[in-house]
């Protein structure tokens with residue numbers, strides 16, 4: 216079953232006529248070189264950007280036909296730069312609840328932290344004083360607060376060391392299968408994409424060159440993709 | 449002061465003029481232009497004020513205040529804020545602040561309803577509002593640039609525009625009010641505020657002058673708070689579109 220669909224989506228001069236589908240309860244990676252439009256595609260799914268022509272469908276319905284605030288709560292995004300509000304790690308984990316007039320239980324917050332392998336003592340640390348890798352893990356934990364149906368992850372492992380990268384990959388795969396959620400994961404690392412994804416989209420210069428099962432992409436005859444695959448190794 | 453005395457005060461123009469000539473500072477022309485302009489402008493204002501005071505007509509008072517508001521808005525808008533529709537927001541803010549402060553001053557008979565009181569005080573209120581609006585818009589610009597990612601983050605979590613910008617708004621309001629508050633703390637220690645000095649020179653009892661000056665200080669505090677809060681809360685919806693996407697400040701207007 217497809218949960219999301221891009222139908223002839225164009226955006227400014229960044230995306231050109233993108234059409235593709237994303238399967239429910241699967242991990243799809245968006246792969247491609249820098250500037251390909253991966254982040255832009257993710258923002259479209261969350262409704263932070265809208266298509267000039269074409270549309271993005273969630274369960275067969277244009278995302279803007281939903282109440283956008285509710286939809287966004289359900290389609291959570293971890294940004295490339297892991298933005299944080301000033302304050303403590305707890306303040307940041309509480310942010311999604313705070314926005315909707317609730318307060319996050321400290322126990323639950325600690326539980327979320329342990330998901331990303333951070334100790335409970337981090338709750339009271341100021342976000343300015345934590346490392347880039349810790350930051351991206353807090354950001355990942357924050358996306359899980361509302362137990363969304365779709366998780367959008369934008370280069371969440373780029374500031375982590377090898378061991379942590381693998382750990383986060385395992386974690387996301389486990390979350391995906393345990394909670395049965397759909398994950399769209401942007402990465403420029405083809406090896407990572409192969410490790411984690413069921414499906415892949417290959418983007419370049421705002422175009423969707425190829426989509427399909429992960430193994431399939433690597434064998435693509437498309438010269439641009441071949442060049443990318445070779446360049447990686 | 450007599451005209452003869454005023455004419456003698458031109459000595460104070462002659463001194464810098466002489467220095468500029470002697471040292472070849474190249475400022476002679478500017479000094480002369482500045483002197484002539486200030487004489488003409490202030491004489492005109494003097495005549496207008498005399499006319500308005502003598503006519504004692506409400507219409508002229510209102511016209512005079514509207515003129516101040518127009519000039520002040522023009523001053524803010526021409527700086528280019530990047531916020532669509534800022535002109536109306538500024539005019540509305542100035543009108544409301546002026547109306548509220550005058551309403552309180554006159555309603556509680558804090559000042560007598562005389563043009564001699566209303567016009568100078570309005571001038572201070574409107575002028576201060578203008579300065580605060582400019583200060584606030586500058587701070588807001590910096591603040592938005594700095595927190596663009598957090599704004600998108602909050603939207604992406606299902607937040608409304610007001611959730612997304614409330615931190616930036618509050619911080620800009622705070623920082624634009626701080627100079628006003630700080631200035632009050634040192635008031636009278638370093639130099640006498642201009643209005644108070646004016647009253648004392650004009651022969652008023654120092655305590656009377658102090659009381660007036662305090663009134664003005666409190667008034668300025670109110671205008672500072674009202675101006676930044678109003679401009680802020682009226683402006684932020686323009687930074688978003690109907691789909692709750694962040695558009696930010698428009699670049700072209702600057």
Ligand SMILES: Nc1ncnc2c1ncn2[C@@H]1O[C@H](COP(=O)(O)OP(=O)(O)OP(=O)(O)O)[C@@H](O)[C@H]1O
Nearest residue numbers: 228229247248249250251252253254255256295403
């Ligand atoms: N707000 C914007 N205004 C104008 N151009 C933009 C904007 N955001 C992105 N772009 C451009 O659109 C293109 C795609 O950007 P996008 O961020 O989606 O790429 P990406 O695939 O995520 O790249 P990276 O791997 O470097 O993050 C880039 O050329 C970028 O310069």
Ligand SMILES: [Mg+2]
Nearest residue numbers: 253254255295
């Ligand atoms: Mg990107």
